[in-house]
Amino acid sequence: MTGLQDRLTPEQVEEFGREMDEIRQRLVADLGKEDVDYIQNLIKTQRALEVTGRGLLFAGFFPPAWMAGVAALSVAKILDNMEIGHNVMHGQYDWTRIPALSSQKFEWDNVAPAQNWRHSHNYIHHTYTNILDKDRDIGYGILRIDPAQKWHPYYLGNPAYASVLAFIFQWGVMLHDLEFDRIAKGERTWADTKEVGANMLRKAARQVGKDYVLFPLLTGPLAPLTLLGNATANMSRNLWAFAIIFCGHFPADVESFTEEETENETRGQWYLRQILGSANITGGKLFHIMSGNLSHQIEHHLFPDIPARRYPQIAEEIRASCAKYGLPYHAGPLHKQLFSVAKKLVKLALPWNGEPSDPKPTTLERDKDLAAA
Amino acid sequence: MTALVPRAARRRAGQLASFAEALLTPHGVDRYLELLDPMLVRKEIRGVVTEVRRQAADTVTLTIRPSRAWRGFTAGQYVRVSVHIDGVRRTRCYSPACSQYRTDGLLELTIKADPHGLVSSYLYANAERGMVLELSQPDGAFTMPANRPHGVLLISGGSGITPVISMLRTLVDEGHGGPITFLHYANTADDVLYRDELAELAATHPGLRVAFGYTHEHTGGDLHGFFGTEHLHAVAPWYRDAETYLCGPTPLMDAVRTVFDTAGLSEQLHTEEFAPPPLQLDTGNATGQVRFTHSGAETANSGRPLLEQAEEAGLRPEHGCRMGICFSCTKVKATGCVRDARSGELSTEENEEIQLCISVPVGDVEINC
Numbered sequence: 200m201t202g203l204q205d206r207l208t209p210e211q212v213e214e215f216g217r218e219m220d221e222i223r224q225r226l227v228a229d230l231g232k233e234d235v236d237y238i239q240n241l242i243k244t245q246r247a248l249e250v251t252g253r254g255l256l257f258a259g260f261f262p263p264a265w266m267a268g269v270a271a272l273s274v275a276k277i278l279d280n281m282e283i284g285h286n287v288m289h290g291q292y293d294w295t296r297i298p299a300l301s302s303q304k305f306e307w308d309n310v311a312p313a314q315n316w317r318h319s320h321n322y323i324h325h326t327y328t329n330i331l332d333k334d335r336d337i338g339y340g341i342l343r344i345d346p347a348q349k350w351h352p353y354y355l356g357n358p359a360y361a362s363v364l365a366f367i368f369q370w371g372v373m374l375h376d377l378e379f380d381r382i383a384k385g386e387r388t389w390a391d392t393k394e395v396g397a398n399m400l401r402k403a404a405r406q407v408g409k410d411y412v413l414f415p416l417l418t419g420p421l422a423p424l425t426l427l428g429n430a431t432a433n434m435s436r437n438l439w440a441f442a443i444i445f446c447g448h449f450p451a452d453v454e455s456f457t458e459e460e461t462e463n464e465t466r467g468q469w470y471l472r473q474i475l476g477s478a479n480i481t482g483g484k485l486f487h488i489m490s491g492n493l494s495h496q497i498e499h500h501l502f503p504d505i506p507a508r509r510y511p512q513i514a515e516e517i518r519a520s521c522a523k524y525g526l527p528y529h530a531g532p533l534h535k536q537l538f539s540v541a542k543k544l545v546k547l548a549l550p551w552n553g554e555p556s557d558p559k560p561t562t563l564e565r566d567k568d569l570a571a572a
Numbered sequence: 573m574t575a576l577v578p579r580a581a582r583r584r585a586g587q588l589a590s591f592a593e594a595l596l597t598p599h600g601v602d603r604y605l606e607l608l609d610p611m612l613v614r615k616e617i618r619g620v621v622t623e624v625r626r627q628a629a630d631t632v633t634l635t636i637r638p639s640r641a642w643r644g645f646t647a648g649q650y651v652r653v654s655v656h657i658d659g660v661r662r663t664r665c666y667s668p669a670c671s672q673y674r675t676d677g678l679l680e681l682t683i684k685a686d687p688h689g690l691v692s693s694y695l696y697a698n699a700e701r702g703m704v705l706e707l708s709q710p711d712g713a714f715t716m717p718a719n720r721p722h723g724v725l726l727i728s729g730g731s732g733i734t735p736v737i738s739m740l741r742t743l744v745d746e747g748h749g750g751p752i753t754f755l756h757y758a759n760t761a762d763d764v765l766y767r768d769e770l771a772e773l774a775a776t777h778p779g780l781r782v783a784f785g786y787t788h789e790h791t792g793g794d795l796h797g798f799f800g801t802e803h804l805h806a807v808a809p810w811y812r813d814a815e816t817y818l819c820g821p822t823p824l825m826d827a828v829r830t831v832f833d834t835a836g837l838s839e840q841l842h843t844e845e846f847a848p849p850p851l852q853l854d855t856g857n858a859t860g861q862v863r864f865t866h867s868g869a870e871t872a873n874s875g876r877p878l879l880e881q882a883e884e885a886g887l888r889p890e891h892g893c894r895m896g897i898c899f900s901c902t903k904v905k906a907t908g909c910v911r912d913a914r915s916g917e918l919s920t921e922e923n924e925e926i927q928l929c930i931s932v933p934v935g936d937v938e939i940n941c
């Protein structure tokens with residue numbers, strides 16, 4: 200794997216970093232009412248869908264009503280977790296000072312408590328993106344998703360684990376914060392998990408309480424149907440979130456890094472790593488919203504705290520910058536990226552280290568003359 | 573038996589509310605109700621403007637109906653009022669001007685538009701019937717003791733009239749028996765707020781004397797020029813035996829304070845100005861760099877509050893009280909640790925809102941400013 204430092208000259212890296220900083224400044228200066236209106240309208244839509252979905256399940260004896268209810272509730276949960284929750288919890292709307300949009304106060308419709316998730320996601324994953332042994336999102340501590348992860352017979356179950364994880368993704372995200380893998384390795388003790396674990400129990404009890412006890416009971420004789428409906432909605436959200444997130448970092452051409460090569464990173468190098476370690480998913484406007492604009496994973500990783508609705512606005516510019524510096528800009532349609540991830544999961548179940556077909560970054564020429572570009 | 577009914581009903585309403593909260597977790601009932609009507613919220617306080625009146629050229633008086641969580645206030649206290657301006661929620665403190673006993677439960681705020689004041693100019697320009705404001709429960713210790721003093725002297729200047737006219741209206745509602753003097757300063761006769769209301773109160777309440785002092789006119793008022801001992805002798809010769817409540821611009825506050833201090837009466841003078849909290853600063857041991865991310869400014873941590881450090885770095889962050897009560901200076905701290913210089917409490921979370929005026933960096937910090 201080509202070292203990060205070998206890509207561009209240090210001057211080029213810093214120049215690139217400055218370009219990114221400029222885009223950022225411009226966006227920050229432009230934030231205003233439009234951004235707030237956008238997210239408030241989306242919240243309105245989400246709440247309306249949620250109420251409609253729950254309402255329709257009261258008529259769940261009528262199959263079309265049940266199906267429409269589940270569909271509405273699934274979309275509501277997806278919007279809540281992705282375009283609203285994930286982005287609000289990133290602090291994208293903290294500048295509005297609106298308590299309901301505050302990263303510190305927002306809770307999402309998901310069993311993983313916001314507080315735990317903010318730490319593992321905003322801090323660990325976004326700071327140490329794709330650094331082996333540091334970014335715990337690489338394989339979530341249970342999968343082998345990078346050839347550089349050492350093989351173990353346990354990984355023979357790779358595809359099976361991934362499939363199970365996809366269905367119960369919210370629970371996976373929740374348990375992820377207990378850092379079982381690190382406990383197993385002795386880097387963390389059970390005592391360390393006390394507070395995190397207590398948060399989980401509290402949050403999970405509330406979530407389970409409403410979806411699997413209270414709402415079913417409210418529908419009286421329809422309770423089993425309502426429970427099934429709510430479970431289906433949670434599952435749809437799980438599958439969708441899993442697909443989007445795995446396509447953001449794990450398609451075949453996305454790179455990972457070692458701790459050594461990222462030591463004492465400059466801001467420019469950090470930007471560079473975000474570009475190399477992320478992949479976009481192409482699609483229409485609705486698709487972008489449903490994915491929480493994580494389909495613009497590259498832009499999101501460059502500017503995680505800028506409102507996501509801005510990512511499509513700058514995508515072309517980022518792509519052009521990448522082209523100018525000979526950097527890859529990974530992007531592909533969902534089915535292609537998913538297939539690529541699936542292939543990787545199957546391949547890496549075996550003791551294969553990825554050397555032969557490891558994509559040599561073709562676009563990088565060390566002394567690329569920028570003046571000529 | 574009948575007395576039990578409301579209590580049982582209230583208990584049932586409470587149970588219903590917590591059931592609704594359990595169904596609507598994690599967002600909570602208010603986040604759904606407000607989409608139907610912002611005034612329906614149960615836990616937060618909102619106020620809908622029911623009347624807008626412009627008494628003088630640059631002031632606006634709002635009558636506000638608070639939502640159900642409002643618990644009432646004590647004359648002299650203030651409420652935090654938040655409005656959304658260009659997407660950002662801005663908060664300022666205003667003291668209600670009405671009596672604390674106002675029977676219709678409405679609240680009256682009089683706001684003077686400060687040309688540099690974001691919120692006051694916004695409210696002056698945009699306030700209209702039906703506008704919904706976000707409110708806090710009342711706060712502040714500028715209040716009269718429950719055991720009312722016999723003689724009361726109320727001194728105010730300009731828009732500082734609001735907390736003291738609230739005290740006056742409250743005393744009048746109570747049928748206060750002792751002497752009251754309401755001494756108000758304005759530049760000219762045209763700038764006097766609440767002139768008619770004050771005249772009416774003076775006419776109906778026997779022990780009340782209302783006196784206007786015009787600082788920029790030589791005729792037409794009860795007093796002219798700036799405050800001095802002679803003004804006191806003229807309108808409240810009994811001031812030594814009274815409790816005095818004062819609110820107004822700094823020069824007036826200073827002048828009154830000097831007179832009372834010299835007379836050995838500082839114990840009997842109460843001011844709206846909040847005693848600045850004793851800040852624990854340790855400038856000797858300050859370490860780290862302070863980076864203001866939006867402007868790119870950077871400075872070595874001096875150990876002083878961040879507001880001062882930002883100003884020294886050439887920035888002009890929005891602020892109000894500079895003592896931690898108005899929340900105007902709230903900014904997001906992206907990374908690093910700051911200490912609340914009042915309580916010593918540390919805040920280490922990323923992306924946490926902090927008040928620049930009372931936060932001191934501990935090591936490296938990044939502020940989105």
Ligand code: FES
Pocket residue numbers: 891892893894895896897898899900901902927928929930
């Ligand atoms: S809280 Fe008022 S200026 Fe800081």
